[in-house]
Amino acid sequence: MFTTAIVQNNPAREIPVDLFAAIQALKQELNAVILAHYYQEPDIQDIADYIGDSLGLAQQAAKTDAEVIVFAGVHFMAETAKILNPNKLVLLPDLAAGCSLADSCPSQEFAAFKAAHPDHLVISYINCTAEIKAMSDIICTSSNAVQIVRQIPLNRPIIFAPDRNLGRYVMQQTGRNMLLWQGSCIVHETFSEKKLVQLKIQHPAAEVLAHPECEPPILRHADYVGSTTALLKFCQKSTASSFIVATEPGIIHQMRKEASHKNFIPAPPMNNNCNCNECPYMRLNTLEKLYLAMKNRSPEIKLSEEIVTAALKPLQRMLAMSVK
Ligand code: 13P
Numbered sequence: 202m203f204t205t206a207i208v209q210n211n212p213a214r215e216i217p218v219d220l221f222a223a224i225q226a227l228k229q230e231l232n233a234v235i236l237a238h239y240y241q242e243p244d245i246q247d248i249a250d251y252i253g254d255s256l257g258l259a260q261q262a263a264k265t266d267a268e269v270i271v272f273a274g275v276h277f278m279a280e281t282a283k284i285l286n287p288n289k290l291v292l293l294p295d296l297a298a299g300c301s302l303a304d305s306c307p308s309q310e311f312a313a314f315k316a317a318h319p320d321h322l323v324i325s326y327i328n329c330t331a332e333i334k335a336m337s338d339i340i341c342t343s344s345n346a347v348q349i350v351r352q353i354p355l356n357r358p359i360i361f362a363p364d365r366n367l368g369r370y371v372m373q374q375t376g377r378n379m380l381l382w383q384g385s386c387i388v389h390e391t392f393s394e395k396k397l398v399q400l401k402i403q404h405p406a407a408e409v410l411a412h413p414e415c416e417p418p419i420l421r422h423a424d425y426v427g428s429t430t431a432l433l434k435f436c437q438k439s440t441a442s443s444f445i446v447a448t449e450p451g452i453i454h455q456m457r458k459e460a461s462h463k464n465f466i467p468a469p470p471m472n473n474n475c476n477c478n479e480c481p482y483m484r485l486n487t488l489e490k491l492y493l494a495m496k497n498r499s500p501e502i503k504l505s506e507e508i509v510t511a512a513l514k515p516l517q518r519m520l521a522m523s524v525k
């Protein structure tokens with residue numbers, strides 16, 4: 202419980218001793234809500250008002266009546282919150298918290314790709330920049346991508362960007378052919394099939410849970426594939442008592458909280474000498490930076506009116522198409 206909340210008093214950076222209490226006080230003062238992704242460090246998850254996957258976070262951002270949104274996640278997620286709330290202050294503890302997947306789809310190259318296929322509907326995974334969203338017809342997340350593609354008339358060709366692994370997975374699930382942008386996530390392509398198989402031999406009763414951003418050889422070994430929220434729900438309901446988790450291991454904090462009697466084993470990366478299965482961007486946010494962002498009302502997400510207007514439409518389509 203909140204063990205790392207007590208930090209050294211540091212007058213130069215004006216960091217209070219009890220960061221948890223200081224953040225709670227700032228939350229009241231600012232009328233702020235703290236939204237956090239499951240890949241954030243445990244302390245940030247523990248202080249958040251809402252923890253979720255990208256869809257849940259977008260839905261929360263769309264309905265919050267807080268005046269300030271403190272987004273503990275990566276840049277594209279905070280941008281989404283800003284697009285949905287252009288008149289609110291949206292804070293991101295570290296502006297350098299980007300995303301390799303979003304970076305793999307530069308806007309100029311994507312504009313040319315789109316122009317070369319003018320008859321195609323553009324469905325973009327939410328892990329992309331606001332500029333790519335503004336060029337898209339519909340946004341999706343890992344939890345609704347299959348559901349959204351199934352709602353598109355069969356005679357309509359589709360461009361799916363930027364994640365080729367999620368795109369390939371959606372093609373398998375829907376039987377639809379789609380033109381895939383060849384982007385990928387550095388975290389989800391790091392898992393080793395060989396080591397996963399070795400782990401399965403050591404833990405024969407364990408179920409393998411994988412995020413659809415993983416490469417096909419990992420997904421082939423999965424007992425269940427889904428978004429972070431779906432993986433969390435699955436391990437709560439499953440009768441298995443042990444799970445190998447092939448996604449960013451930050452989610453294991455919630456898994457252990459919600460199913461404390463079960464065993465969760467992070468899927469290993471190819472390289473033994475790195476923490477490559479941890480997202481280096483997500484992990485840039487710290488409790489200290491979150492406090493400073495709230496105290497200084499900065500760094501904030503800023504977007505042009507033109508981008509907000511264009512990117513809002515495909516996001517609203519996604520929210521409407523996600524309703525059960
Ligand atoms: P979800 O939040 O949709 O599970 O996606 C995980 C992810 O990679 C976020 O960057």
Ligand code: SF4
Nearest residue numbers: 300301302386388480
């Ligand atoms: Fe981007 Fe991958 Fe990190 Fe998710 S885990 S934020 S897709 S780099």
